Amino acid sequence: MAARAMPYLDELNPEQRAAVEALDGPVLMLAGAGTGKTKALTTRIVHLLNTGRARPNEILAVTFTNKAAREMKHRVGRMMGEAVEGMPWLGTFHSICVKLLRRHAELVELNSNFTILDTDDQIRLLKQLIRAANIDDKRWPARALAGVIDHWKNRAWTPDNLPASEAHAYDGKGPALYRMYQTRLCELNAVDFGDLLMHMVTIFQAHDDVLKQYQRWFCYILVDEYQDTNVAQYLWLRLLAGGHQNICCVGDDDQSIYGWRGAEVGNILRFEKDFPGAHVVRLEQNYRSTAHILAAASGVIAGNKGRLGKELWTDAEGGEKVRLIGHWDGETEARWIGEEIEAMQYGTRGLQSYGLDKMAILVRASHQMRAFEDRFLSIGLPYRVIGGPRFYERLEIRDAMAYFRLVVSPSDDLAFERIVNTPKRGLGDKAQQKIQMAARENGVPLMQGARILLQNKGLTGKGATELTRLLDNLERWAMMTRARVIDAGEGEVIDDGGIEVGEPEVNHIELAQIMLDESGYTEMWQNDKSPDAQGRLENLKELVKALEQFENLSGFLEHVSLIMDNNSEDASEKVSIMTLHAAKGLEFPVVFLPGWEDGLFPSQRSMDESGQTGLEEERRLAYVGITRAEEVCTISFAGNRQVFGQWQSQLPSRFIDELPEAHVDVLTAPGLYGGNYGAAGMSAGIETRAAEADVYSSPGWRRMQARNQQRTVSKPKTNVIDVQATSAHTMGDRVFHQKFGYGAIVGVDGDKLEIEFEKAGLKKVIAKFITGADD
Ligand code: ATP
Ligand code: MG
Numbered sequence: 001m002a003a004r005a006m007p008y009l010d011e012l013n014p015e016q017r018a019a020v021e022a023l024d025g026p027v028l029m030l031a032g033a034g035t036g037k038t039k040a041l042t043t044r045i046v047h048l049l050n051t052g053r054a055r056p057n058e059i060l061a062v063t064f065t066n067k068a069a070r071e072m073k074h075r076v077g078r079m080m081g082e083a084v085e086g087m088p089w090l091g092t093f094h095s096i097c098v099k100l101l102r103r104h105a106e107l108v109e110l111n112s113n114f115t116i117l118d119t120d121d122q123i124r125l126l127k128q129l130i131r132a133a134n135i136d137d138k139r140w141p142a143r144a145l146a147g148v149i150d151h152w153k154n155r156a157w158t159p160d161n162l163p164a165s166e167a168h169a170y171d172g173k174g175p176a177l178y179r180m181y182q183t184r185l186c187e188l189n190a191v192d193f194g195d196l197l198m199h200m201v202t203i204f205q206a207h208d209d210v211l212k213q214y215q216r217w218f219c220y221i222l223v224d225e226y227q228d229t230n231v232a233q234y235l236w237l238r239l240l241a242g243g244h245q246n247i248c249c250v251g252d253d254d255q256s257i258y259g260w261r262g263a264e265v266g267n268i269l270r271f272e273k274d275f276p277g278a279h280v281v282r283l284e285q286n287y288r289s290t291a292h293i294l295a296a297a298s299g300v301i302a303g304n305k306g307r308l309g310k311e312l313w314t315d316a317e318g319g320e321k322v323r324l325i326g327h328w329d330g331e332t333e334a335r336w337i338g339e340e341i342e343a344m345q346y347g348t349r350g351l352q353s354y355g356l357d358k359m360a361i362l363v364r365a366s367h368q369m370r371a372f373e374d375r376f377l378s379i380g381l382p383y384r385v386i387g388g389p390r391f392y393e394r395l396e397i398r399d400a401m402a403y404f405r406l407v408v409s410p411s412d413d414l415a416f417e418r419i420v421n422t423p424k425r426g427l428g429d430k431a432q433q434k435i436q437m438a439a440r441e442n443g444v445p446l447m448q449g450a451r452i453l454l455q456n457k458g459l460t461g462k463g464a465t466e467l468t469r470l471l472d473n474l475e476r477w478a479m480m481t482r483a484r485v486i487d488a489g490e491g492e493v494i495d496d497g498g499i500e501v502g503e504p505e506v507n508h509i510e511l512a513q514i515m516l517d518e519s520g521y522t523e524m525w526q527n528d529k530s531p532d533a534q535g536r537l538e539n540l541k542e543l544v545k546a547l548e549q550f551e552n553l554s555g556f557l558e559h560v561s562l563i564m565d566n567n568s569e570d571a572s573e574k575v576s577i578m579t580l581h582a583a584k585g586l587e588f589p590v591v592f593l594p595g596w597e598d599g600l601f602p603s604q605r606s607m608d609e610s611g612q613t614g615l616e617e618e619r620r621l622a623y624v625g626i627t628r629a630e631e632v633c634t635i636s637f638a639g640n641r642q643v644f645g646q647w648q649s650q651l652p653s654r655f656i657d658e659l660p661e662a663h664v665d666v667l668t669a670p671g672l673y674g675g676n677y678g679a680a681g682m683s684a685g686i687e688t689r690a691a692e693a694d695v696y697s698s699p700g701w702r703r704m705q706a707r708n709q710q711r712t713v714s715k716p717k718t719n720v721i722d723v724q725a726t727s728a729h730t731m732g733d734r735v736f737h738q739k740f741g742y743g744a745i746v747g748v749d750g751d752k753l754e755i756e757f758e759k760a761g762l763k764k765v766i767a768k769f770i771t772g773a774d775d
Contacts, residue, residue, distance in 0.1 A: 006047070006050060008043050008046050008047070008050075008079045009021075009043070009047070011039075011043070012036070012039075012040065012043060013036070013283075013285060015281055015282065015283050015284075016036055016039070016040040016043070016281075016283060018279075018281060019040050019044065019248070019279075019281040020040055020043050020044045020047050021047070022279045022281075023044075023047065023048060023051070023053055023220070023246070024244075024246055025245055025246065025275075025277065025278070025279060026241070026245050026246075026247050026248070026271070026275035026277070026278040026279065027247070027248040027249075027278065027279045027280075027281065028226075028248075028249055028250075028268070028271045028272065028275075028278050028279070028280045028281070029041075029248070029249070029250040029251075029280075029281045029282075029283065030250075030251060030252070030253070030268065030280060030281070030282060030308065030310075031250070031252060031281075031282055031283035031284070031310060032252055032254060032283075032284070032286065032310045032312045032627075033252060033254070033255060033286065033288070033289075033297070033312075033623070033624070033627035034286040034287060034288030034289055034294075034312075034587070034627055035283035035284065035285060035286050035287070035312065036283060036285075036287055037224070037250040037251070037252070037283065038068075038072075038224055038250070038585060040250070040283075041061075041072075041222055041224055041248065041250050042072050042075045042076060042079070043079065044222060044248060045059060045061060045072075045076050045087075045090075045222065046076055046079045046080055048220055049076075049080060050080065053219075053220070054219050054220050056086055056087045056088070057086065057087075057088050057089065058217065058218060058219045058220065059087065059089060059090070059218070059219075059220050059221075059222070060089045060096070060218035060220070060221045060222070060240065061087065061089065061090040061091075061221075061222040061223075061224075062091070062092065062093055062096065062221075062222070062223045062224065062237075063090070063091065063092060063224050063225070064092065064224060064225040064228065064584060064585060065092060065387075065582075065585075066091065066092055066095065068224065068585055069090055069091045069092060069095070072090060072224075073087050073090055089218065093196075093197060093229075093233050093236070094193060094196050094197075097196040097197055097199075097200050097236075098116070098196055100200055100214075101114075101191070101196060101199055101200055101203075102114075104203050104207075104210060107203045107206070107207060107210070108186075108199045108202060108203060109186050110186065110189055110191065110199075111189050113189070114189045114190055114191055115188075115189065115190045115191075116190070116191055116192070116193070116196075117185075117190050117191070117192045119146070121190075122146055122192050123142045123143055123146055124142075125181065125184060125185075125188075126142040126145050126146055126149075126177075126181060127142040129177055129180050129181055129184065130142055130145065130177065133173065133176075133177065133180075135171075135173060138527055140170060140171055140173075141527060141528050141529050141530065143528050143529060143530025143531075143532075143533065144170065144528075144529035144530060145170050145174065145177060146530060147529070147530055147531055148169050148170050148174050148178075149174075149178055149181065149194070150194050150262075151262060152166065152178065152194075153192075153194025153195065153197070153198045153232065154194060154230040154231060154232055154261070154262030155230070155231045155232060155262065156197070156198050156201045156202075156231060156232040156235050158182070158198065158202060159175065159178050159179040159182055162175055162178070194232075197232040197233055197236055198232055200236055201232055201235050201236050201239065204236070204239040204240070205239070211239055211240075211242075212243070214240055215240060215241075215242060215243035215244065216243070218240060219244060219246060220246045220247075220248075221237065221240060221241050221246060221247040221248070222247075222248045222249075222250075223237060223247070223248070223249045223250070223251075224250055224251075224585070225250075225251060225255075225584065225585060226249035226250060226251030226267065226268055226271075227251035227252055227253055227255055227256040227263070227265050227267070227268050228251075228255075228256055228257065228258040228263040228584075229263060229264070229267050230258075230261070230262040230263050230264060231262065231264060231267075234264070234267045237249075238274060241275070245275055247275065249268075249271060251268050252310075253265050253268055253269075253307060253308050254301050254304070254307060254310070254620055254623050255584065255620060255623065255624050256617070256620055257580070257581060257584065257617060257620050257621050257624060258581070259613070259617050260531075260617070268308075269308075282310065284310065284311050284312055284313060285312075285313060285314065285315070286312045286313065286314045287314070287316075288587050288627070288630055289314065289316070289627060289629055289630055289631075289633075290314070290316050290318070290319025290320070290630070290631060291314050291316060291317065291319065291663075292319055292320065292321045292322055292663040293319070293322055293626060293627070293629050293630075293631075293633050293663075294312055294313075294314050294627070295660055295662070295663040296321075296322040296626055296633070296659050296660060296663045296664065297623050297626035297627045298312060299658060299659055299660035299663070300619060300622050300623055300626065300655055300658045300659060301619060301620065301622075301623040302658075303619055303658050304616045304619050304620065305612070305616070319631060320631070320632055320665065321663050321664055321665040322626070322633045322634075322635060322659065322663055322664050322665070323632070323633065323634040323635070323664075323665050323666075323667050324634075324635050324636070324656065324659070324664050324665065324666050324667065325634065325635075325636045325666070325667040325668070326636070326637055326638070326639060326652065327636060327637070327638045327639070328638065328639055328640060329638045329639065329640040329641060329642065330368075330371050330595070330638050330641050330642070331371055331375075331549075332638065333371070333594050333595070333636055333637075333638050334371040334372050334374070334375040334594075335375055336636075337361065337372070337375075337592050337594060337634075337636070338372075338375045338376055338379055338381055340592075340634070341356070341359055341381060341575055341592075342379070342381065344359065344590060344632075352631075352632075354589055354590050354632075355573050356381075356382060356573040356574055356575050357573040357574060357575075357576070358588060358589040358590055359575050359576070359588060359589070359590040359591075359592070360575065360576040360577070360578065360583070360586075360588040360590070360591050360592070360628070361575065361576070361577045361578075361591075361592045361594065362578060362579070362580050362583045362591060362592070362593055362625050362628060363577070363578075363579055363580070363594060363595060364579070364580055364595055364600055364601035364603065364621070365535065365538065365579070365595075365600065365601075365603070366391075366394075366535065366539070366579055367391075367535070367538045367539045367541075367542040368594065368595050368600075369385060369391050369577050370391040370539075370542045370543070370545075370546055371542075372577055372594075373385070373391050373392075373577070374546060374549065374559075376575070377559075381575065382572060382573065382574040382575065383574050383575045383576070383577055384574045384575075384576055384577070385576075385577050385578065386576050386577070386578040386582055387578050387579065387581075387582030391539070391542075392560050394536075394539055395536075396525065396536040396539055396540055397539055397540075397543055398418070399418060399419060399422055399521065400512075400515075400516055400521065400540055400543055401415075401543075401557070401560065402414075402415035402416075402418040402419045403415075403419055403477075403515045403516070403519060403521070404512060404515070404553050404556070404557060405557060406419070406447070406474055406478075407474060407477045407478040407480075407481055407511075407515070407553070408478075408481065408553050408554050408557060410445065410447050410448075410474065410478060411445035411447070411448075412445075413439075413445055413446045416445070416446040416447055416450075417432070417446065419519070419521075420432060420435070420446075420450075420467075420470070422521070422524075423519070423520045423521055423523070423524035424524075425463070425466035425467065425470065426461075426462040426463045426466055427463050427466065427467060428463075431459055431463045431467070434453055434458055434459060435449050435450045435453055435467075436449070437449075438450070438452045438453040438456075438458060439452075447471065447474065450467055450471055451471060454467060454468055454471075470519070473515075473518055473519065477511060477514065477515055480506050480511050480514075481508065481511060481552070481553060508547055508550070508551075508552050508553045508556070509544060509547045509548055511553070512543075512544050512547055512553070513544055516540060516544070521540075522537070522540065525537050525540070534605075545642055548642070576588070580621050580624055580625045581621070583624065583625070583628050584624055586628055587628055587629075587630055588628055588629065588630065589629075589630045589631045589632065590629070590630075590631065590632045590634075591625070591626075591628050591629035591632070591633050591634070592634050592636070593625050593626070593633065593634065593635045593636070594636045594637075595636070595637065595638070596622075596635050596636065596637045596652065596653035596655060596656055597637045597638065597641070597650040597651060597652060597653050598650070598651045598652070598653055598654055599650065599651075600641075600650070600653075601618065601621075601622070601653050601655070602614075602615055602618035602619070602653065602654065602655070603618060606618045618655075619655065619658075622655045635656065635659070637650065637652045637653060637656065638650055731745055731746065731747070731748070732744055732745060732746075733745045735753075735755065737755070737757070737763075737765060741757060741758060742757065742758045743755040743756055743757035743758055743763075744756050746762070749764075752764050752765065752766060752767065753765055753766075753767050
């Protein structure tokens, strides 16, 4: 075969080139972020094809996400200068194992058309088994068992080879339930995600002929993001590469961020032992980021012990320092970032111009997304959430909103169906069918149908008691909203005289909390021991917080339906919002990293833990975050976050202290100095001063403050004044209210302002609905 031209090799540096050209034998490419590991891996595939070493279907290439797999196929095609017909074995561990397992399902007593259960199915199945075993699933929730089983599967521990050390799991009943679960899955001809890998390892271990066949078939194996493989994946790779040993793994120990999901960074360290004579390639030149960004990331990661230690350098000169900015609270942070993105989009305020698709916001916890989604929606900034449902599409949020919808419109049958047995009230399918019938026969909505059913004694026992309680609750809550509507009859005016005697004054935020608590919904998640329960509770808190931006529940529900409507996917340019975990391997010219506060990032859990393991994983996550940025990296934190209407002052993240000062530029937020939220706000209340002190109490922050020249950021376009900035209003200020127009402040009482409106006269209104008159 005539040698083909290899222009793709010219795009590589000598070290990359060595890794690409060392086609035979084990290769480990261990290098920091942005050094071109993925690029080298992709080029290696091209080189294998181009030199005729392998046909496309003989290459096994594993990527971390399906998105990364598509990207890699695309790049291979482009470098080959032709469409690569099929790279059937380029994909994620899971996607590859599904294909393999379908071919050999009978070896683990499955049919090749097995179904793959999602988490919900899995939980439902486990629940049945738990109940059948007479275990109280309130004390021992199914999700906890699911977590345990997942943990075992990640280690390729089948019921038969479970170590004795696991005997105590799930109150000592874990191992037996695990066996029952696997048997049940077999009967159902089903697998869960963890099975895909585990079954394949089992098959390879038990059937040498099958293993040998694939060892011959996959003559070359390539693995990206190797630092995040778990034990089962590692075993699978080791088995497959066991013959020819043509395996090339690339990774970065500093980017190992899935330890909580069973990934073992030790797999990298073990590579040279498992594959003696491995060719180890180190890359040190970073091609992605400017020197400042790189130095900031290196400074943070230096805080971790037990690293392999890598030097990174770049010849990208100039560039901005990493920008650091403190905000008053989460909403102010979202507003500022929204404005910054708009300014960059249009290249105003002297900022360089970037397309929206060149910018990304990377959050630590998914509940942080809500503030951005709301803000971007209200200013019409197109965004997309990557790697997960958008905030208002999450299960717990939809459940909670169903309660809200029902008190606002009791005839909302879909909402009723959703929550009638969530949390469990003993109203299963049969009871629900009876309710449906009663409603249909009487031509009324489900809620009313349920009442009729109860009156006619069509339902008895626990179900009847619980249903009565639910209906009573829903009616009582609805009355509470109505009382509020009467009270707020004159728009947002708070007129003490208008409240009915004996009627408790409950605003919609409190009411939402009451509904979630009294319905048992919050408790349901509190009792849930699964790993995602905490996140769901945080999302619920975030939902209640979102209500503060609205005057009542209906206004809020309307807003959300608009958001959901805006759901259409199109190819237009959008800002990306995603978690730091989902951002691995990606790069963006402009990156925003919000919420760098102790307790949020690093997470509270990692801080509470004894030892450094959790904290070090958080620090690696910080490193991943900063190194996604090519040109502009902005880290931010808020001095206050609101939880259940209570202000909580936040300390800047300890990682902020670890940023090397020489590479950081401290911006000044309008909410903290000068500007419109200004000095008046600062001096007005003790609370305010305490929060200010907290924001700047971290030593690193003070050091930076002292050394960096402060820059004033231009004030926000819409100067909506938040409740906490009430005191920024001074008596006599001219302000604007949507409904009542212009007026002057004549009195301040907490978050309420007394305003003499030019047309509407004297009114008491809530400060957050007021904007400065000059905006
Ligand atoms: P991460 O650890 O974040 O996954 P990585 O090591 O996989 O990073 P790549 O994504 O492969 O890094 O490369 C980072 C950027 O540098 C990409 O935009 C890539 O095109 C570019 N790049 C890689 N190698 C070179 C090179 N030799 N010359 C010029 N640009 C390069
Ligand atoms: Mg990469």
